[in-house]
Amino acid sequence: MRDAPPVSISASSRQYGGVTPGTPPPADAPRVLEVREVTVRFGTKAVLEDISFHVPVGEFLCLCGPNGAGKSTLLKVMLGLLKPSSGAVLIRGEDPERGRRRIGYVPQRKAFDRDFPATPLEVVVANLRGTWPMRIRDDERTLAMAALTRTGAAKLHQAQMRDLSGGETQRVFLARALVTRPEVLILDEPTAGVDVGGRAAIIDLMAELSASESIAAILVTHNLQAIARCAERVIYLDRRVRAWGLWSELSRSPELRAIQGGDQAEAARPDAD
Numbered sequence: 001m002r003d004a005p006p007v008s009i010s011a012s013s014r015q016y017g018g019v020t021p022g023t024p025p026p027a028d029a030p031r032v033l034e035v036r037e038v039t040v041r042f043g044t045k046a047v048l049e050d051i052s053f054h055v056p057v058g059e060f061l062c063l064c065g066p067n068g069a070g071k072s073t074l075l076k077v078m079l080g081l082l083k084p085s086s087g088a089v090l091i092r093g094e095d096p097e098r099g100r101r102r103i104g105y106v107p108q109r110k111a112f113d114r115d116f117p118a119t120p121l122e123v124v125v126a127n128l129r130g131t132w133p134m135r136i137r138d139d140e141r142t143l144a145m146a147a148l149t150r151t152g153a154a155k156l157h158q159a160q161m162r163d164l165s166g167g168e169t170q171r172v173f174l175a176r177a178l179v180t181r182p183e184v185l186i187l188d189e190p191t192a193g194v195d196v197g198g199r200a201a202i203i204d205l206m207a208e209l210s211a212s213e214s215i216a217a218i219l220v221t222h223n224l225q226a227i228a229r230c231a232e233r234v235i236y237l238d239r240r241v242r243a244w245g246l247w248s249e250l251s252r253s254p255e256l257r258a259i260q261g262g263d264q265a266e267a268a269r270p271d272a273d
Ligand SMILES: Nc1ncnc2c1ncn2[C@@H]1O[C@H](COP(=O)(O)OP(=O)(O)O)[C@@H](O)[C@H]1O
Pocket: 042, 047, 065, 066, 067, 068, 069, 070, 071, 072, 073, 074
């Protein structure tokens, strides 16, 4: 990888009117996802302001930023769970309600009810079917087992979710996201709350996905190792898009170097988001 000169995001931000220091994807590349001038307000408080970027087919994008930056809120808008105050998200040209079927989503780990009795096989089939499976058909089992095999979780398929480690749980949720053969994966801090060994395995898995040209991903993470292994492009978000470019261009910017602190904090606080 070429050694990139340090990028001063604040100087570049002024130069680019606050939007895109770094190299965005070519404008004519086919897009799997597009965010157009999205603003989200809760009451009078703007949590996201005028967010615009796009993700080409097959690109692995890391979305970084401090706690409270609006990252999870932006993902909710992409998934059609939250309507923006203004602006729009397009998934292959469709609104999130229709385009949602093209997305595989791995939510933040703290979003699950860990006491709910369920097996990995049921968790994966439920996403395939859209409802909880009382009986699993052979064709559903085949697809679910293929997804669990892909994430190294096949041997766990009959276990109880509550007995799985953090890393095993995330493998199951990655299989759940992949089983519908999405064009874009959205992952919200998948390594948070996972022990160091489990974390390395998840990063290996994501790096494999990153190398696959058919699937795009948007990964929210504080984990610098995950970014360095997986990211083609990076967005640094803090209410607005502060930087958008290649990881090789932005890795030395002060904002992204500060993520190092976030990563150590993540290691120290196993349940941090
Ligand atoms: N439903 C909501 N109502 C009011 N404020 C919210 C809501 N959801 C998130 N926020 C606020 O929006 C900001 C961004 O939150 P979030 O998107 O979760 O940030 P991040 O994921 O980057 O840590 C935070 O200040 C949070 O408190």
